[in-house]
Amino acid sequence: DQQVKQNSPSLSVQEGRISILNCDYTNSMFDYFLWYKKYPAEGPTFLISISSIKDKNEDGRFTVFLNKSAKHLSLHIVPSQPGDSAVYFCAASANNNDMRFGAGTRLTVKP
Amino acid sequence: NAGVMQNPRHLVRRRGQEARLRCSPMKGHSHVYWYRQLPEEGLKFMVYLQKENIIDESGMPKERFSAEFPKEGPSILRIQQVVRGDSAAYFCASSSSRGNTEAFFGQGTRLTVV
Numbered sequence: 001d002q003q004v005k006q007n008s009p010s011l012s013v014q015e016g017r018i019s020i021l022n023c024d025y026t027n028s029m030f031d032y033f034l035w036y037k038k039y040p041a042e043g044p045t046f047l048i049s050i051s052s053i054k055d056k057n058e059d060g061r062f063t064v065f066l067n068k069s070a071k072h073l074s075l076h077i078v079p080s081q082p083g084d085s086a087v088y089f090c091a092a093s094a095n096n097n098d099m100r101f102g103a104g105t106r107l108t109v110k111p
Numbered sequence: 112n113a114g115v116m117q118n119p120r121h122l123v124r125r126r127g128q129e130a131r132l133r134c135s136p137m138k139g140h141s142h143v144y145w146y147r148q149l150p151e152e153g154l155k156f157m158v159y160l161q162k163e164n165i166i167d168e169s170g171m172p173k174e175r176f177s178a179e180f181p182k183e184g185p186s187i188l189r190i191q192q193v194v195r196g197d198s199a200a201y202f203c204a205s206s207s208s209r210g211n212t213e214a215f216f217g218q219g220t221r222l223t224v225v
Contacts, residue, residue: 006153034213043115043202043216044154089154098144098167099204099214103153 003027006102019077023090030092080109117217132188136205143186148200
């Protein structure tokens with residue numbers, strides 16, 4: 001039962017352009033959402049999060065948008081850089097705090 | 112200020128042996144989560160523990176797998192009688208509270224069953 005879905009396994013963008021990674025969820029109890037970035041052979045690293053009371057959170061080049069009615073969130077990276085190339089995981093938790101992850105989207109930023 | 116420490120980084124076991132994976136959470140963190148990543152797949156939740164308590168083990172296989180987080184020492188994920196299908200990367204994460212907050216991951220243990 002996959003409660004968090006990332007339907008695009010991969011995404012390729014040109015350096016300097018915007019990267020948009022999407023995530024959908026089915027559990028209406030989720031109230032906290034996170035994005036993690038993962039390089040090969042390393043653990044995921046926290047990137048940015050958003051609470052369900054907000055619809056946008058921005059941190060430098062990274063912005064997360066939340067659409068609760070559509071149960072959809074997205075991560076925007078602008079401008080994209082080659083060092084952003086990694087697998088990005090969307091995660092969600094309800095108040096009991098065990099996060100559920102999507103399958104990940106592999107982002108490739110071409111110079 | 113060490114982050115989440117997992118050891119070993121790589122573990123090779125023959126079919127039928129036991130695998131023990133260790134996770135020391137960040138200092139001050141009392142919440143631990145274990146995830147498994149199969150090749151070419153995402154992170155699958157296995158179990159959530161607080162000190163001496165299993166809070167949610169809904170992602171744990173019913174047999175051969177167990178987890179603990181004792182009052183003293185690291186959290187242990189134990190896999191008995193390993194099979195080839197257990198080969199995966201196992202990640203541990205920790206957080207400081209039960210409320211909505213980010214969790215920090217270790218580098219993972221890559222288990223290979225031969």
